[in-house]
Amino acid sequence: MRIAICDDSIQEQRQVIEALHAYDPTRQPECYTSGRSLLTAASQIPPFDIVFLDIYMPGENGVKTAEKLQKISPSTGIVFVTTSEEHAVDAFSLHALHYLVKPVTAAGVTESLRRLAELREKKRPVVVLTSGNDSYTVYLDEINYIQSAAHAKEVVLTSGRVIKGWMSMEELKNKLGESFLKLNRSSMVNMEQIERMSADACLLKDGTRLEFARRERGRVRAAYDNYLFTRLSEPKNPAGEWLP
Structure with a gap:
């Protein structure tokens, strides 16, 4: 703080x-x-x-x-x-x-x-995630990244907790919104959690390293830079919430 x-x-x-x-x-x-x-x-x-x-x-x-x-x-x-x-x-x-x-x-x-x-x-915006017959309401800013695991998707929270579901990456991306970046077919990251980015990986605030193919660097970097620029330039209300 x-x-x-x-x-x-x-x-x-x-x-x-x-x-x-x-x-x-x-x-x-x-x-x-x-x-x-x-x-x-x-x-x-x-x-x-x-x-x-x-x-x-x-x-x-x-x-x-x-x-x-x-x-x-x-x-x-x-x-x-x-x-x-x-x-x-x-x-x-x-x-x-x-x-x-x-x-x-x-x-x-x-x-x-x-x-x-x-x-x-x-x-704080929330999202409802389903895992089998169970539903979990989590804050978007508590989601660190998503990764594929066998046929499931693991939603990894900043606390270390993992919620396993069977939605596709595309379904999750639509559900989570613009602050999430698809790195490759098997992983997606909350851009608010990125500490820095290298040629083939992004390092998260908790030390997690998520890799992506070098051929994807241009797309990933452009999407991340555009997100940062948008976040800095878009208007907010007096409470600090970004306006639609």
Whole structure:
């Protein structure tokens, strides 16, 4: 998870960090002292998951910065941090996750992250997979890859769980959607799970290596590049969901 804190006061930044570490000591947030520096960092990939943004800062205030941030990274959850409730209406008109009055507490940070998780859980697309007489509802982003095994197809989840079914690759591709790329006749990958691609294989985030024929490299690479370009350029709603 990529977390940012934007506050012109280093002391106030430390308070938010302490509150965050009370929730999870392993989190390492990125800290910025101006809206300009935050927006520059927000244009990088991957986007921020959540930003704790001070409203009162020299130059452009946090509300104006948030308006620009939503255009750059609509999927980022924004939590306003301030000394008063004066801008609360502005904050929620921008679909802010939360509005925290200083000093920031662990309870406030915990609630902010809970709201982010709840929002994303509601927006995550699912697919129903059949295995014999059983049906399984899984989130699309939990599917790592699909591979042929004898006459069956194994849907491998990011957790390591495997769901075995007897649909064809083409049927699965139509069911799963555009984020899945057919590498060859016997395997298909969730492009969101690709870490990097070589001449004859793609390496997934969990270390899995899926190979394809070198003659397929042009098709596979073009499809993956086109997918990345489309994902970066298509519009999203304030919740971070890509619009149809």
